[in-house]
Amino acid sequence: MAHHTTTTYDSPIHIGVIGGTGLQSLTGFTHVATLKPTTPWGTPSSPISVIHHDSPTSGKPIPIAFLSRHGLHHELAPHEVPNRANIAALRTLGVRTIIAFSAVGSLQEAIKPRDFVVPDQIIDRTKGVRPFTFFEGGMVGHVGFADPFDPKLAKVVQKCGHSLEGDGVRLHDSGTVICMEGPQFSTRAESKMYRQWGGSVINMSALPEAKLAKEAEIAYQMICMSTDYDCWRESEEDVTVEMVMGNMKANSENARRFVGAVLNELSKEEHEDLVLAKHYEGSMKFAGGVTAASGRSEEAKKKLGFLFPDYF
Numbered sequence: 001m002a003h004h005t006t007t008t009y010d011s012p013i014h015i016g017v018i019g020g021t022g023l024q025s026l027t028g029f030t031h032v033a034t035l036k037p038t039t040p041w042g043t044p045s046s047p048i049s050v051i052h053h054d055s056p057t058s059g060k061p062i063p064i065a066f067l068s069r070h071g072l073h074h075e076l077a078p079h080e081v082p083n084r085a086n087i088a089a090l091r092t093l094g095v096r097t098i099i100a101f102s103a104v105g106s107l108q109e110a111i112k113p114r115d116f117v118v119p120d121q122i123i124d125r126t127k128g129v130r131p132f133t134f135f136e137g138g139m140v141g142h143v144g145f146a147d148p149f150d151p152k153l154a155k156v157v158q159k160c161g162h163s164l165e166g167d168g169v170r171l172h173d174s175g176t177v178i179c180m181e182g183p184q185f186s187t188r189a190e191s192k193m194y195r196q197w198g199g200s201v202i203n204m205s206a207l208p209e210a211k212l213a214k215e216a217e218i219a220y221q222m223i224c225m226s227t228d229y230d231c232w233r234e235s236e237e238d239v240t241v242e243m244v245m246g247n248m249k250a251n252s253e254n255a256r257r258f259v260g261a262v263l264n265e266l267s268k269e270e271h272e273d274l275v276l277a278k279h280y281e282g283s284m285k286f287a288g289g290v291t292a293a294s295g296r297s298e299e300a301k302k303k304l305g306f307l308f309p310d311y312f
């Protein structure tokens with residue numbers, strides 16, 4: 001079927017949504033363009049869909065950039081996701097706020113399958129096989145990562161999640177995501193160890209996505225939806241893909257309503273500074289400029305110039 005949408009979009013797009021397992025598109029919105037940007041770090045996981053969302057306060061259409069993390073058909077394994085291209089492409093479109101969606105295993109009794117979690121911390125259990133920084137090859141940068149998610153954005157997301165509660169949505173306001181390498185699920189010993197570490201939920205996608213968003217001065221918050229109890233709970237079946245997909249599918253309407261409510265809220269003028277991530281603006285000018293100007297490689301300057309045309 002032919003899609004009569006354009007392949008360009010002329011105004012900056014400030015809000016991005018990254019869809020994960022079971023959330024490969026955002027239905028129910030007006031689709032206005034399909035973009036296929038390239039970056040010095042390659043092409044993103046999927047074409048970027050630009051959708052229009054009417055601001056509840058001004059009535060004006062607000063553009064949103066949607067990207068499917070694992071590709072349009074879930075053809076990319078977690079370690080194959082081109083995270084740098086994804087974040088760089090979104091940033092150059094103007095994106096300064098990202099809502100990222102993820103299907104997670106629960107490591108806590110109280111986080112039941114289909115519950116939502118707004119995580120505030122991450123423990124890195126990836127294995128160093130994924131490219132994880134924009135600052136290398138002749139330009140060193142060190143960004144603070146104490147709060148891997150944006151606390152201001154988290155507040156908005158929590159409020160929206162709670163507004164849907166009682167209507168099939170159950171929300172946990174905080175939690176620690178264990179981000180494992182995969183693609184195999186954890187052993188039972190690992191799963192039990194993660195519980196001892198204080199892990200709330202587990203996935204394979206929070207990193208390096210969150211690190212790169214931070215380096216790109218983007219306010220980033222993940223919304224997790226629990227799909228299973230991993231393999232630590234004696235009385236439950238061990239996690240399988242069918243279980244993850246089944247729960248994701250059964251609850252996808254709530255996931256979409258949740259994302260819709262967040263977009264609705266973020267489209268209000270009162271959140272303009274947050275959406276533009278004004279609180280991060282300029283931070284990488286210093287944190288990303290550790291290497292003396294005379295020692296920076298031409299290639300790194302060119303690549304980082306793509307991300308930050310005004311800084312280096």
Ligand SMILES: CSC[C@H]1O[C@H](OP(=O)(O)O)[C@H](O)[C@@H]1O
Nearest residue numbers: 020021078102103203204205244
């Ligand atoms: C299909 S089960 C494992 C898979 O599901 C999660 O994906 P996403 O975070 O993109 O929703 C998890 O991170 C794994 O990639």
Ligand SMILES: Nc1ncnc2[nH]cnc12
Nearest residue numbers: 103104105202203230239
């Ligand atoms: N148990 C699990 N482990 C890792 N990633 C997941 N995504 C959904 N369930 C998961």
